[in-house]
Amino acid sequence: MNTDNARKYVSEWSPLMYEKGIIKEDIGSISARSDEVMLITPDGCSFKKCKPEDLAVVRIDSGEVIGQVKPAADYRLHAALYRKKKCNAAIHTNLPNITTASRAGNTVYPMLDDMAQIVGTSAKVADYSYYPSDNQIKKILKALHWRSGVLLSGQGALCCGSDIDDAYAVCQVLEKGCKSFIETAFLGGGYTINKIETALMRFVYVMKYSKASSTNK
């Protein structure tokens, strides 16, 4: 995707993600890869009225900001993510159950099959601050290994995917996974799925099922 198309793509998704409650005013960010750069929502962005020219452009290899637009506070985390993982889009979400789980600080283990498949064998909580440090970024990416989502201490979660729609799916499934993790505490505790089965489901999903939407026609 060239930069102009990527600008249009991110700016079209931003209001939709705002409407769905995935991102909130002043918190959260959306980015997409476009070859050597990434497009990211700007600092203090109004997601509702995001236009293509409002987006910030950042070099993936160096994290250098190109142009005048100031990127979202966590842009260095997004750039580091694209350097490390093959994903093409990322969302820093503040959905309510995800945010509570990120505050609680406990690793969320899958209590539902779809979380094991789509998010991974667990959602770990990584230390986070508004402007994440190099050390924090390193640990966040380590916690994302073989997973598609990581909880950011007190500040929601970072979810990634092959495109924005895919990252959005990770947000939705992680939100449901966090909801069941939280609310089963009131039902005498939930049952987590055993580790071998979660790993197996994740493997089958990544290798096969995730491709069915385009191949099973």
Added chain:
Amino acid sequence: MNELEAKQVVCDAGRRLLKEGLVARTWGNISARVDGNTFVITPSGRTYEELTTDDIVTVTIEDLAYDSHIKPSSEKGLHAEIYKLRPEVNAVVHTHQMNASTVAAAREDVPTVDKETEALIGSSVRVADYALPGTSKLAKKTAECLTDRNAALMANHGAVCVGPDMDTAFTISTILERMCEQYIQSRYMMMAHDSGPFDTTRMHRYYLAQFGRGA
């Protein structure tokens, strides 16, 4: 109902479930019985928005055979098992709805609390034992839980609702979701001794104080 009509019913129901928020994207699957030997079901891994009747697959109840280049849902065995055990059932809806899934993660049976719901669903909603998705073990255990019931929870997975027609199965899904939501809320209020109206923010605050790492 002929095959094409049944396919149309499944297509329409898919979009309706998506709209009501009972499923998201490709998660969950829907089927309708054509006759004593066959049913039609949504394809594997495809989003409901783009489905047409050509994408819906006809499957044989007895041996799960299908004659199409499109793969049917991996849960076809569950649907077949239900049609085998319940001859009066003509529609099956399997969802990953939020509140029913949460109760399914706690593996708790949910009692029906009023006569109207009891007439529609049965005296309770049972939870089927856990088994990996798509396996015959999951199909058998879930179908068994539907004896004298029109809804069942699938441990750590979701829910399945059945009916004599698609509209009824759909209504049951919606009622089940509300039932499970109220069940969770009442259990929170019992634990927290919270007697005011339910409030999610208050529940989350209580959760953090009781179960958070700093608690």
